[in-house]
Amino acid sequence: MPESGPSSTNSLRVRFAPSPTGYLHVGSARTFIFNWLFARHNSGTMVLRLDDTDVERNTDASVQSIFDGLRWLGLNWDEEYKQSERLALHRRQVDDIFAKGLAYRDFTPAHAAGEEPTSAQGAWLCNPGMRDLPREESDRRAAAGEPFAVRYRVPRGEGRTLQFVDGVYGLQTKLADEVEDFALLRSDGMPTYHLASCVDDADLRISHIIRGQDHLTNTFKHLLIFEALGATLPKFAHLPLLVAPDGAKLSKRKHGSVVSVTTYRDAGFLPSAFINFLCLLGWSPKNDREFLTLDELTGAFTLEGVNRANAVVNFTEEDPFDAKAVWLNAEHIRAMPVEELSRALRPIFERAGFHPSPEKVLAVTPLIRERIKLLRDAVSAADFFFVEELAPYDAAELIPQKGDAALARRVLEKAAQVLVEAPFEHDPLDHAMRQAAAELNVKAGPMFQPIRVAVCGRKNAPPLFATMTVLGREVCLERIRQALTKLESLDEAKSPA
RNA sequence: GGCGCUAUCGUCUAGGGGUUAGGACGUGAGAUUCUCAAUCUUAAAACCCGGGUUCGAUUCCCGGUAGCGCUACCA
Secondary structure (H helix, E strand, C coil): CCCCCCCCCCCCEEEECCCCCCCCEHHHHHHHHHHHHHHHHCCCEEEEEECCCCCCCCCHHHHHHHHHHHHHHCCCCCEEEEHHHHHHHHHHHHHHHHHCCCEEEECCCCCCCCCCCCCCCCCCCCCHHHHCCCHHHHHHHHHCCCCCEEEECCCCCCCCEEEEEECCCEEEEEEHHHCCCCEEECCCCCECHHHHHHHHHHHCCCCEEEEEHHHCCCHHHHHHHHHHHCCCCCEEEEECCEECCCCCECCHHHHHHHHEHHHHHHHCCCHHHHHHHHHCCCECCCCCCCCCCHHHHHHHCCHHHECCCCEECCCCCCCCCCHHHHHHHHHHHHHCCHHHHHHHHHHHHHHCCCCCCHHHHHHHHHHHCCCCCCCCHHHHHHHHHHCCCCCCCCHHHHCCCCCCHHHHHHHHHHHHHHHHHCCCCHHHHHHHHHHHHHHHCCCHHHHHHHHHHHHHCCCCCCCHHHHHHHHCHHHHHHHHHHHHHHHHHHHHHHCCC
C-alpha cells in the first residue's frame, strides 16, 4: 500500500510519554504495552517521549528506573524524544497562541502546591481581572519584568460545545463554559504539561493518543490547544485505570513497591507473563483465552476489546502479587523450552550464592519447572542439588508416617546396598528400588520417603529417581550414610528418656 | 461543591430483551501419584437499588446510590 519512498510506512503513530517523577509503575507499564500492541498490530510507529517539564520533581534516577523497566519488558520503540529539549518549540507556540489573542497573561502570583486555591467553594474558571486586562497594560507590566503565567482564553458565554469521540468511551461532550482558563506557560517560563504535550503530539504527528482515563476530561483542554495550534486532531482513546483493592488509584506513595515494575522483575516474573497479566486488566480478547503470548496479544489487540470500568490489581499486605499474575507466570514458565528456562534460572542461582555449572542447571530445570511459580522459587526448590552439605533437618522426618525408626533404618540400609551397584539412570533405578522394596516387604510410600528425606533433606521434592540421577551415586550414598547416623543419634536421645 | 466516567461471582472478565448468565484465577471436595507439584473431575460463588419501555429486562431509557477521575503556574 505505500506508494512512495522507503521511509513511507503507515502514518499511524502512537506515543508513550512518562514523566520521570518515580519508578515505572504497573499502570504506566500497561499504558506502554497497550500503545505498543496497538502500534505493532497496525504496523505503526511507537514513540517514546519523556515528559520532563516539571524540573522540580524530575530525577535522573527516575529516568533510569523507567528505562530499566521498559528494557525488561523487552518491547522496543522506534523514536525517542525528551520534552526538555524541545522548550524552544513550546515557547514559540505559546507566543503564537498569544499573538492570535487566544491566550492572555496572568500576573496573579502562583499559589504553592497543595495550598487551597483561592475560590475553592465553586469551580474556578477564570480571573476576569486578568483575562480582560487591556493589552497595553499587559505589555507594560510584562516589559517591566513582572512575572506572569500565560493562560488559554477559553471561549465563554458562546454556549460552545466541545466534543470528541473517544476510542474506548465513545462520544464525549462538555460545555466550553465549564472549562477553566488553564495555564499554558508557567511564570518561570516553563510550559505546562497540557501545552507541551499537545505541541509535541502535533509536532510528532501522533495519530492516536492512548493514555489513562485520568486524562479523559483534560482532553477538552487539549482539543482547544490543537485548535489554537491549527493542528489536525489525533484520535483519542482512554484506558480504564488500574486500582488497588480498596478502589483507590494505584499510587507509589500509598501502595509502595508493589506498584513498581521492578518488584515484579526482581521476584522472578517473566516479562511475557507480566505483559500477559497486565493486558487482561481492562482488556479482553473476548474468546475466553487467558494465556497469550506476545505474538498472540499483538494479533488480538484492538481498542474495541478495551473496557471502561477500572480494574483492581488484587494484592494484599501478605502477598504483593495478584494470584492470577502468579498463575500466569507459572504457565509461562511451563511453556518455556527447558533450555531457555535454565538460562533464565542461572542468574537466579548465582544471586542466591550457588554456582552450579550450566549443565547441572539444565539437568535440574525439568525437575523443578512444574514446582515453581516465580523464578525465585527455584532457589528453595533446587538448593539441595547444589549444596555440598545438606542443611540440618529433623531426623524424625526420615521416619515414614506409618512406620518407626527401625523401618527407616532398614530402608536406608537396603538402599545403600542397592545403590552401590544399581545403574544411575531413571528406569533401572526405579526398577531396582521397587524390587528392593518388595524384598523388604515395604510399600512404595514408606520405602521412598526415608530415602527422599535422606537425599534431599526434606519431605517434598521432585520425583525421587530423576533427582537421584542428577545428584549422582556418590552424593546419594553419602547422604544416606549421614541419615543413618542421624537416626542413631535420634535413638540415643530417646533411650535414656 | 461543579463537571465527567463507571457498575456481572472475592478478583479479572464473556454475554446480551427470553441463557441452567459462560470462562479464568483463587477457594472447597475427589481422582491420580513415591512426597510435593502438575494434571483431570467436581462444588460453592455474580447481573448495585428504584422506576419506566416491553408479553418479557441483568441487557434499552430515566433517576438514585456508590466508586473513581478532573476541577494546580503536577503530569
